[in-house]
Amino acid sequence: MRTVLSFITLLALSVSAILASPAHHSPSKTHGARSLQNNAKRLSEGLPPLAPRRLFSAQAHHLRRDPAPSGVVTPAPFTGGFATFYFQNGNAGACGQSNPDSSLIAALPETRFGYDYSKISPECGKRIKVTNTNNGRSVTVTVADSCPTCVNANSLDLSQGAFDQIASEADGMIPITWAYL
Structure with a gap:
């Protein structure tokens, strides 16, 4: 029963x-x-199941309508995401370049990066400011890869060097906000 x-x-x-x-x-x-x-x-194992969590906000994809002082519309930061880290091990990322693990780079979820690997994604080379919401530390990274295993559309996989700037590797996964620069 x-x-x-x-x-x-x-x-x-x-x-x-x-x-x-x-x-x-x-x-x-x-x-x-x-x-x-x-x-x-x-x-x-006789344990109760974990309840599902909604990990992202549908509103996070919209632009802020408050114009910046220069009159430029500023993108709203993406919230509800998580950062993990990876080692590139000398392999080229989805943007076609090999980077050392100390580089400040990030992999975007496929939902943002795109699924067509026969061509370079328009996301390649874009700069992103990532903030660890646990401690407020930030790092600026460049999109260099795709992340097919990211937790949700607002999560990122950071290079070891970028992750180390905002958290300890022992943390493994941290809550973040991020925005394109």
Whole structure:
């Protein structure tokens, strides 16, 4: 009986997570599958499933309508994202360049970077200011890669050098806001 109730609970949480997501966003296939696998594992261990979290704000994609002093519309920062870090290991990123791990670079989620790897993304080379919301530290990075495993559309994968500027590697994943410069 407990297994049936656990299955029903997991099913209800999965459906509520799908319904809570805005229709114009497609969650990362990897993250969604990982969440279901984690809950299935928790249930098999006799633990309750974790409730789904809505990790991003639909309003984060819109531009602020308050003109900057120069009359230029300033993009609103993206919120609800997380930063992780990666090692490039001498391999070229999706923008076609190999960078040392000490470079201040970032990988954008595929939903922003694009899925067509036969050409260089228009996002390549754009500069971004990333802020760790836990401690307020910021770093400016250049888009150099794509992140197919980012948690959501507002998350970034930073080079080791960039991540070290705003957090400890022991943190692993940190909450961030970011904006194009």
